Amino acid sequence: MGPLSIEKLTTINEIPVGGAIAVETGGTPSALVRPNASTVKAVHNCCSHQQYELAPEGWVGDNSIECALHGSTFDLDDGEPSSLISGRPACMTFSSTRGVEKRTLYLCQWPTAVLTA
Numbered sequence: 191m192g193p194l195s196i197e198k199l200t201t202i203n204e205i206p207v208g209g210a211i212a213v214e215t216g217g218t219p220s221a222l223v224r225p226n227a228s229t230v231k232a233v234h235n236c237c238s239h240q241q242y243e244l245a246p247e248g249w250v251g252d253n254s255i256e257c258a259l260h261g262s263t264f265d266l267d268d269g270e271p272s273s274l275i276s277g278r279p280a281c282m283t284f285s286s287t288r289g290v291e292k293r294t295l296y297l298c299q300w301p302t303a304v305l306t307a
Contacts, residue, residue: 197215197216199213199215199222200213200222202224202230205222205223205224205230206224207224207226207227208224208225208226208250209223209224209246209250210222210223210224210244210245210246210248210250210255211245211246212235212243212245212246213235215232218234219234219235219236219243220232220233220234220235221233221234221235221243221244221245221248221255222245223245223250223255223266224250225250225251225252225253225266231253231266231267233255233264233266233269234269237257237259237260237262237264238262238271239257239259239260239262240259240260242257242258242259242260244257244264251263253265253266253267254266254272261273
């Protein structure tokens with residue numbers, strides 16, 4: 191097992207409530223989504239239908255993000271699509287309510303698990 195790596199992603203104030211921003215996590219394009227004031231979730235920032243970015247243009251629902259290009263919708267817990275356009279998941283997902291109150295979000299990897307601190 192490799193060493194633990196910690197990467198600062200952003201501050202909570204950079205993610206609007208009900209919105210999403212694009213970041214890179216370990217070289218992977220990711221969408222950090224804030225469906226409510228106390229939760230941040232992330233998915234791979236690429237719609238599996240036509241590889242269009244989900245953030246920052248995607249529409250955020252209660253627990254989903256919808257691609258602005260063709261309307262593919264992805265669950266924020268598991269990345270699974272809930273529309274007929276895209277049959278493949280949006281790969282990586284993680285969520286955190288820990289650290290949100292601390293205002294700074296980090297990616298912790300050891301070496302393949304994704305956690306927040």
